[in-house]
Amino acid sequence: MSKLCLLSRSVLKHRVALVDPLRRVPLRSFSSGEEQQESPADGIRQEEPGGHVADFSQGPVYGRLLGFGKNTLKTDIIHLFEGCNLSTSDVKFEYNNGFAPISLMLQFPSESFYEAATKLIIKKGRLYNLHKISSGQWDITESHDGKTVLLLGFQRSPTREELERFLSGFDYDGSSLRILSGRGPPGTVDSARTMVTFRASSALKASAFQIQKNRSLCINSPIFVRVLQ
Template identity: 45%
Template sequence: MPKLSLLRTVIRSNPSFFTVRADKNGLSSLLLRESPRFISTEAENQPPKDPPVENSFLETPGTGLVYGKLYGITRNTLKTDIVNLLEGCNLTLEDVKVDYSRSFTPLGMMVQFPSRQAYEQAARVISRRGRLNRLERADRSQWDILTPYDGKTVLLQGIPRNAVPEDVERFLSGCQYDASSIQIFLRAAYPDPIKMATIRFPSPTEAMNAFITKNRAFCLNSQVTVRVLQ
């Protein structure tokens, strides 16, 4: 009996320590209940985490470079046009590559920005231009696979199907170019495939001179279109 009296005293002095529950037989049992002051969570003991940096996933690890693809360009759009358009983004001509299709139709401009801030500045510039252009995020792999032509490569379109490298050399008579760089190939077109050739020149000036002097001239019996690849 003294033990029961002691238990009643403890319960009365600490009502939150126990709770009484009646089972189906009408018997009461005592259950231990934790006091709220003893409850703690692991999260409460951890220091608060810093908020994530907005758009940090855009940056290339180790370099901080950010890549974007600019749509809405034409065959006549130059790399200098893009650098001038995005003035204030700290771009050079080496930060711009043209994404060409297999038929050398320009699909867009890949741009390498020195920082996330430069990319965001470019996005603001493009948004002010309305629907003329569109800038989308890209990654380093899209940049790496593109060939930089740098205004030094000339594309000949519409050369005769039976043309050989010697015919291309005669067509380019008077121009300075690397004869070993001549590549002739076919590309799908309607109604028939079209024959093309690319030639590397020592400088953009020499490539532009070939465009000025040879565009719409004839190779054998076919009129040839000359373009400078960016």
């Protein structure tokens, strides 16, 4: 009987020895590799000025810039705000009814980039004025992207047929052709009260048209060609 008891105890100890190692293994070692990795932060993250990481989940910040010259280009603004993560699609020119530029709309990726831009303005002697605007003001401002061509200098309002002859051989969107009334912008012929705009198929072709057709005659008048940004 005692041998049977000893045998039973031996079997029981053997079973406990088999189970014990599992009890001592930390639970974390059974988690998958994906569970052990930290979840990536929500939203897009990018390095800000100063080496910090920006969280763009808050959305972009919009500003209006004043004080620039009439011949300023989008690339000039991007160079001015170097390090503020601006591209040409983040810059819009606001024009008055005579197509004279009156302000620049800017779209910054985050508040920190906007603040960096204001510091750059201070550093450069406050030659420009930058203030915040709403996203609605940005949305309603038309972006010409260097594809809109402006014609000035007409002594009378041209017919569509006359314009089509003037534009013959040029690749443009016929549905975008518009004849407008109003005084031309400063620096153009004062008597130019009729303006024409249309969209070229690309910014490169718009620039080529300006080079080829500037001061060409249409209905016996020299026509001044500008490209809107």
